[in-house]
Structures are given as structure tokens and as C-alpha cells.
Amino acid sequence: MARKSLAEKAESRTRILGAAAKLIRTNGIEGTTVAEVMEEAGMTHGGFYRHFDSKEDLVAEAISVAVQDALNFFSSGDSATHEEATAYVSNYATKEHARAMASGCPIPLLSAEVARGSDAWRDALRAGVTKTTKKLTDGLNLKDETDALVLLSTLVGGLLIARGVGEGALQDKLLSGITERVQA
Numbered sequence: 001m002a003r004k005s006l007a008e009k010a011e012s013r014t015r016i017l018g019a020a021a022k023l024i025r026t027n028g029i030e031g032t033t034v035a036e037v038m039e040e041a042g043m044t045h046g047g048f049y050r051h052f053d054s055k056e057d058l059v060a061e062a063i064s065v066a067v068q069d070a071l072n073f074f075s076s077g078d079s080a081t082h083e084e085a086t087a088y089v090s091n092y093a094t095k096e097h098a099r100a101m102a103s104g105c106p107i108p109l110l111s112a113e114v115a116r117g118s119d120a121w122r123d124a125l126r127a128g129v130t131k132t133t134k135k136l137t138d139g140l141n142l143k144d145e146t147d148a149l150v151l152l153s154t155l156v157g158g159l160l161i162a163r164g165v166g167e168g169a170l171q172d173k174l175l176s177g178i179t180e181r182v183q184a
Contacts, residue, residue, distance in 0.1 A: 009051075012041075012043065012047070012051065013051045015041040015042065015043070016037060016038065016043065016051055016052075016058070017058075017061055017062055017065045018041070018065065019037050019038075019040035019041040020032070020037045020059070020061075020062035020065070021062045021063075021066040021069060021106075022040065022102045022103070023037055023040055023102075024059060024063070024066070024106075024110065025066055025101055025102055025103070025104065025106055025109045025110070026102045028109075028110075029059055029110065029113045029114075029117065029121075030113065034048050034055050037058065056117075056118050056120065056121075057120070059117070059121060060118065060120035060121050060123070063106060063110060063114065063121055063125055063128070064124045064127065066106035066110070066128075067106055067107075067124065067125070067127070067128030067131070067132075068128075069103065069106075070105045070106060070107075070128070070132070071131055071132065071135070073088050073091075074088065074135050074139075078134060078135075078138075079135065079138035079139065080135035080136070080138055080139035081139055082139050082140065082141070083139075084139055085135060085136050085140045086139070086140070088135075088136070088139075089140075089151070089155065089182055089183065090183065092105070092155045092159065093155060093158050093159060093174075093175045093178035094179075095167070095172075095175065097159060098162045098163050098167075098171065098175070104159075105159070106125075106128070107125065107128065107129065107152075107156050108156045108157070108159045108160040108163070110125065111156075129149075129152065132148075132152055133145045133148035133149050134148075136148040136151060151182060154181075154182060155178065155182065162174050
């Protein structure tokens, strides 16, 4: 049997991480199995250990991928433009984002599980929060990163509650209230 080239192995790893990032946002970390990730990636379960030592390692990297997916809203680089940061905030507390669990921001979806997980999981989420607050601080010309953390906390908490209460009048009121107040 021919061995895969390094490029093919890297492409397979990227597919596995993309599948894992999607599934952990959809099903949670504990609700996602390695077999499901490999099936979503179009690969066999046996190939998993050619890429990762454990599910814990996979999850740490998948959290980083999910965070980067959310940050793709911004252009590359450390800072963000005012237009990017404003659009990020405007699009965060929306019905579309509330429905987009598989592709949405991982912070409201994974924080509780990550808090009970490994240091590597927390490090990955912490890096994502740090990058996001830096972009918001710069793009919105906030006084400091504490203001960005408070803003991000409002967005994350609001989205989490909106998802929890489901679609309807309460969710509509919550999402529109967040949007009005954070844009004021």
C-alpha cells in the first residue's frame, strides 16, 4: 500500500480538524466522538492516530480552528478596521448567528465544557478571546481591552441565552436589545 505524501497527510489533518471544529460546536465536546469526526471528514476511524495522540489533543486544536473560523470575519493581522469591528458586533447578536451553531462563534458554545477540560483546551479558548478582544479594542477605538472583554461578554452571554430560549418573542427581544445597546 502506498504511503500518503506529506501534502496529502496535511490535507487529511485539515479535514479532520474542520470536521471536529464543526461537530464540537454542534454537539459539544463530550457529545462528539472520534468516530463521528472521522466519518464527517470522510475517513476511517483507524486513521485518527496517524494525526493525533488523543481526542484531547484533537479538541485543543479544533478549538483553535473554530476560533480562527470566527475571526475570519476580520482581515488578517493583529488589528481590525473600524468597519470590520462594527460589522462583527452587528452580526453577532442575530437570529442567523443563533441558528449557526456548527459555524458560529465557539466561545458561547464551548466555554462551560472547556472550563472542565484540559489546560490545552483553556489555552486555545483563551487565545481566541485574547485575539477577539484585541481586534475589538483596536477596531472600535475602545479605552482598553477590559472594555472589549465586557462587550464580548455581553455578546456571548446574550447569544447563549438567545439559543437557550429558542426562537420566538423573547429571543427577538433579547437579540434586538443587545444590538441596540452595544451599538449605542
